[in-house]
Amino acid sequence: MVNTYLALAYSFLWLLFMIYAWSLSRRQAKLRKEIEELKTKIQQATTSSSTPPQR
Amino acid sequence: MDKKFPPTVHLALTLAWFLVALHMIFLYAPEEMTMGEVQRIFYIHVPSAWTALTGFIIIFFASLVYLRKKSRLADQVAHATAEVGFIFCTGVLITGPLWAKPVWGIWWTWDARLTLTFLLWLLYIAYLMLRSYLINPGRAANLCAVVGVIGFIDVIIDYMAIRWWRTQHPQPVILGGPGSGIDPRMLATLLVSWGAFLCLFFYLLRQRLALGQAQSELREMRRNLALASSEN
Numbered sequence: 319m320v321n322t323y324l325a326l327a328y329s330f331l332w333l334l335f336m337i338y339a340w341s342l343s344r345r346q347a348k349l350r351k352e353i354e355e356l357k358t359k360i361q362q363a364t365t366s367s368s369t370p371p372q373r
Numbered sequence: 374m375d376k377k378f379p380p381t382v383h384l385a386l387t388l389a390w391f392l393v394a395l396h397m398i399f400l401y402a403p404e405e406m407t408m409g410e411v412q413r414i415f416y417i418h419v420p421s422a423w424t425a426l427t428g429f430i431i432i433f434f435a436s437l438v439y440l441r442k443k444s445r446l447a448d449q450v451a452h453a454t455a456e457v458g459f460i461f462c463t464g465v466l467i468t469g470p471l472w473a474k475p476v477w478g479i480w481w482t483w484d485a486r487l488t489l490t491f492l493l494w495l496l497y498i499a500y501l502m503l504r505s506y507l508i509n510p511g512r513a514a515n516l517c518a519v520v521g522v523i524g525f526i527d528v529i530i531d532y533m534a535i536r537w538w539r540t541q542h543p544q545p546v547i548l549g550g551p552g553s554g555i556d557p558r559m560l561a562t563l564l565v566s567w568g569a570f571l572c573l574f575f576y577l578l579r580q581r582l583a584l585g586q587a588q589s590e591l592r593e594m595r596r597n598l599a600l601a602s603s604e605n
Binding site for chain 2: 334335356
């Protein structure tokens with residue numbers, strides 16, 4: 319039978335690494351989404367500022 | 374670097390390296406005579422500790438470069454390393470007590486090595502807290518660089534603690550002078566395992582650096598958007 323302390327040490331450490339890797343990828347995905355939204359907004363802002371006013 | 378060594382290849386290499394390390398830990402390394410099976414915690418506890426110390430060494434050098442040249446990249450490296458290093462240091466503080474309890478009969482004792490490792494963990498927290506609480510990025514970078522340089526003193530004393538003083542923590546098994554040393558198969562397993570930990574550390578570090586760069590890009594874009602809005 320596997321020693322309980324040994325099993326706990328390996329499990330906790332892997333869990334810690336997996337949670338951190340998951341949090342990193344989640345934060346990256348959130349940032350990418352925000353960047354895309356902002357790019358659209360900037361594009362809209364520059365388009366509206368470069369369009370000559372209607373007479 | 375992403376083109377020459379893509380993150381997916383890095384991740385695949387890390388996982389393969391860990392498979393080899395786990396094979397060696399459970400099937401190649403001999404069982405320790407007095408502690409038995411629980412001694413195999415050694416192969417994840419020690420590499421976690423060495424990696425956490427390596428992390429602070431990187432912070433130290435990056436902080437020195439930042440203080441000297443005000444390099445933004447050096448600051449980003451130090452910040453990213455602090456977060457990843459903190460994870461590995463937490464790993465040391467989890468696996469240590471889980472090894473201590475069956476071997477020493479206690480979860481924790483305030484001996485020099487354990488206390489200094491706990492202090493290293495607190496230094497990592499202090500560094501990350503300074504980053505998140507200080508609003509001015511330049512001021513945060515300066516103060517964190519000072520913490521990174523001063524905190525390095527703890528790394529040196531932590532490493533030397535078991536060489537300078539008699540501690541509850543075991544004496545060094547590598548570079549410990551006459552009388553120290555372990556079975557060559559145990560040493561090979563330990564080094565392969567440390568290699569896998571370092572590979573994981575650098576994989577997480579480059580992911581964290583990419584995150585930091587995306588955050589900078591986002592800040593820049595917000596500034597541009599604010600400028601474009603004010604012009605309208």
